[in-house]
Amino acid sequence: MSSVVNRISPDEAVELFQNSDLIELGRRAHEARLEIADPNVVTYVVDRNVNYSNVCTADCDFCNFYRKKNDEDAYVLPDEEIFQKLKELKAVGGTTVLLQGGLSPTLPFSYYTNLLTKIKENYGLHIHGFSSPEIIAFHRLFKRPIRDILVDLQAAGLDSIPGGGAEILHDDVRKSITRGKCSTSEWLEVMETAHGLGMPTTATMMFGHVETYEHRIAHLEALRQLQDRTGGFTAFICWTFQPNNTRMSEIISAGGHAYLRQLAVSRLYLDNFPHIQASLITQGPKVGQLSMLWGADDMGGTMMEENVVKSAGTSCVTNERQIVKMIKDAGFRPQKRTTRYEWID
Numbered sequence: 001m002s003s004v005v006n007r008i009s010p011d012e013a014v015e016l017f018q019n020s021d022l023i024e025l026g027r028r029a030h031e032a033r034l035e036i037a038d039p040n041v042v043t044y045v046v047d048r049n050v051n052y053s054n055v056c057t058a059d060c061d062f063c064n065f066y067r068k069k070n071d072e073d074a075y076v077l078p079d080e081e082i083f084q085k086l087k088e089l090k091a092v093g094g095t096t097v098l099l100q101g102g103l104s105p106t107l108p109f110s111y112y113t114n115l116l117t118k119i120k121e122n123y124g125l126h127i128h129g130f131s132s133p134e135i136i137a138f139h140r141l142f143k144r145p146i147r148d149i150l151v152d153l154q155a156a157g158l159d160s161i162p163g164g165g166a167e168i169l170h171d172d173v174r175k176s177i178t179r180g181k182c183s184t185s186e187w188l189e190v191m192e193t194a195h196g197l198g199m200p201t202t203a204t205m206m207f208g209h210v211e212t213y214e215h216r217i218a219h220l221e222a223l224r225q226l227q228d229r230t231g232g233f234t235a236f237i238c239w240t241f242q243p244n245n246t247r248m249s250e251i252i253s254a255g256g257h258a259y260l261r262q263l264a265v266s267r268l269y270l271d272n273f274p275h276i277q278a279s280l281i282t283q284g285p286k287v288g289q290l291s292m293l294w295g296a297d298d299m300g301g302t303m304m305e306e307n308v309v310k311s312a313g314t315s316c317v318t319n320e321r322q323i324v325k326m327i328k329d330a331g332f333r334p335q336k337r338t339t340r341y342e343w344i345d
């Protein structure tokens with residue numbers, strides 16, 4: 001990993017966004033990736049995304065998934081339906097369930113702890129669940145400290161926390177596209193607290209909407225500083241905003257060129273992150289393969305199903321056979337992993 005002395009500065013990163021040649025930028029990012037991760041291997045995880053509820057108190061202009069509690073199509077999945085999804089996941093060799101929902105105003109805290117315990121006891125899966133906005137919603141609704149919330153969730157079976165809900169970690173941007181969600185400092189506080197409890201987390205970025213290059217770099221800088229303190233982030237994932245069916249539908253979605261540029265800058269800037277994931281969900285297989293030469297060393301998860309991005313009109317889920325072929329065709333050796341990036345033989 002890069003030394004602090006040789007790190008890219010915010011000004012240098014903006015220059016890379018504005019003026020660098022995309023091919024040369026990709027070459028630099030790939031060189032950095034070869035130094036940090038196994039040069040010959042691209043990893044992946046067999047997982048499933050389970051959105052236990054779409055009821056949410058936040059009001060996000062970029063989201064078409066959430067519903068208010070009295071909406072006709074608002075739901076909380078019955079346990080039996082969740083468990084059926086997990087049986088299907090286990091049947092295809094899955095190891096991880098990604099458990100996320102809206103910010104429910106009515107579910108008791110016992111709902112979450114009981115669900116975690118049942119999943120862990122009956123299916124033995126790694127539970128990667130409850131993003132920072134959900135944890136902050138628990139903190140506000142149940143009037144309990146963030147650390148206490150996390151301690152109880154961890155004791156019930158939560159293994160790690162996904163980086164969802166980051167969007168852009170700059171409050172000017174956050175206030176312009178969402179209401180009722182956690183602030184930048186709150187998002188970071190959840191992550192730092194989780195790291196202190198030995199729970200690894202991922203970090204994300206949704207870009208290509210109202211933010212500037214400077215906002216994106218502020219986002220990466222916040223992540224880099226926190227990782228310097230804790231070392232608790234396992235991976236970074238960025239994806240382009242999908243505008244269809246949202247209140248921001250007038251925005252033209254950023255394409256593969258912008259995605260690869262952001263990916264490469266992220267690999268160079270986040271020199272203390274061990275892994276960078278490609279975003280197959282939003283970019284599809286072709287750009288996903290290119291990602292492996294623009295800084296990514298991981299193809300993320302098979303997902304099996306995806307509902308949030310799908311509600312905006314875009315989703316590319318896959319299976320293990322397909323993801324293995326993509327990696328091989330790009331010239332790398334596919335390696336199945338756990339959510340903690342332990343290799344599975």
